[in-house]
Amino acid sequence: MILQGLKIALESLWANKMRSFLSMLGIVIGVGAVIAIVSVGTGSTQQITARIANLGSNMITIYPRALRGQFGRLSSISSQQKFTLELSEHLEEFCPSVKQVIPLKQVNGRLISDDVNINSAIIGTRAEYTEINNYEIAQGVFINQEDDLERRQVIVLGHQLASDLFDNENPLGNLVRLNYDGRIFQFTVIGVMKEKGGSMAGNLDERAYVPLSVVMDRLTAQKYVDSLLAQAYSSDEANRAVQEIEYFMQKHLEDEKREQFRITSQDEILDTVSSVTNTMNMMLGGIAAISLLVGGIGIMNIMLVSVTERTREIGIRKALGAQNKNILFQFLMESLSLSSLGGVAGIGFGWVATYFLAQYGNWPFIISTISVIIAFSFALFIGIFFGLYPAMKAAKMNPVDALRYE
């Protein structure tokens, strides 16, 4: 009976090719859209998380927080002043999950080569910076420990900055001048970084790196830094490291309410990003599912027309001995075939769409299996659900009236 029903259903769908195709189209687009959107969402999320991971391994950043002014007093800058090199050493010492801490101090100045000058951010840092940030050197070397100890005026340029300052010339060994705070300092270029692209804190390629001691002692003569960059031993220990740092900072700064500092970890950023992208994916998938529902209504519409049009056929079949269940089954089979054929075509459509979108958006081509399963079963469900009413209508027809129908 199942094979017979399927055969009859396919025959009648084939007899109305154009109509069958059009009513299937809603399901094709719906299933395709669900698969493409969810897959593209998965692919782009992977790309984003990979980029975040690329920013640095197990990186935890500690910033001073500006205090609110109270009772007419100015907001205190004291919290920033507590971010000293000693604090950095203490953190390294007292937090067992923390592998290393490096201080960062940024100044903004104008870098001048022969005839080009560019306003740029100069980061005072240490040798370990590249390791924590997953940042690689393209040419020359990065700042080393001795540069820092001896306050050598050496500079490493970001990829973009190097080409802006020196065009195609090899910048290594060249001198650049830094105009900071009205004074001129001379630096020797010792390295150029690899291209890294944008990050949360702006484009890394447009920055320059100099030894921390130069920024602190020669440029600013300040005893405090902007932020501390800590690295946990592994990503498993990152959460524990954050807790340790938090605890230590609370005690050290006598700041139980954590008003003087702020900690961001990569995990936290990843969590935020993935919760945002998950919400987006759910929402877009939901919208696509609505189009699937609309496709189902299209099928119901066509099935109702088909039932009315074939009233006489139903009458004939009943006169020849078809029971209500035979007729019900025949029409249900038809809507189910429509929706499952549409579902299969939709999987193909979604696959192709995902492929081209992935090519275009330059993210990994991933077909979300779960979206294929869900979209296809939803399509089958819709075929049954929206096919049931027309099929029941057909099954319940009175044979005498159906035979008389012109």
Added chain:
Amino acid sequence: MSIVIRVEQLKKVYHLGKVKVEALRGISFQVEEGEFVSIMGPSGSGKSTLMHIIGCLDYPSEGKYFLTNHDVTKLDDNQLAIFRNKKIGFVFQQFNLLPRATNLRNVEIPLIYAGMPFRERQRQTLKALQDVGINHRAHHHPNEISGGEKQRVAIARALVNNPSIILADEPTGNLDSKTGLEIMKIFQNLNQKGNTIILVTHEPELAHYAGRIIHLRDGIINREEVLA
């Protein structure tokens, strides 16, 4: 001779809005196995209604109907469908073949609903087509053959399940007189082979092919005429 059809005081009332229409007002008759009976009457005499009830397509409002000694009035929709499938072969004025199926597939339909396995079905279908001399058209579609040929296919379909009765409703109504006579010859032939046939018609010449004519008028039997 066993009795195939026995109806007793059959009544059918239609309610058209507030108007009550009595299509059948108490009909009793019997048909024996192997008989050829014509039911004759002008339009509005109730012969279509009677045919629908005899054909298990409709229920009577009152009265009894026994088909091969089964009380049809007590059957539900599904059992009626089974009765139509096993005991009745319909031949309609409009042929009522499914246009998208081949003639073979059309004739096969009752056997499909009877749940017969494929090989046996195929064999029986071809035999029925052969019996009415239309087997050479088995793989054509109904719209590719003439009216007379269509009606032969329809008769093959009515025969294919070896029904207890063949119910023919104006089977020559859509045919020219020459083709109509050929179709009537087929019925005569089938009757001689032992099939029980009930012919509903309003044409006296056709009615006379039967052995007995039941004249209907205004929902009751006007008179019965036994021929030959």
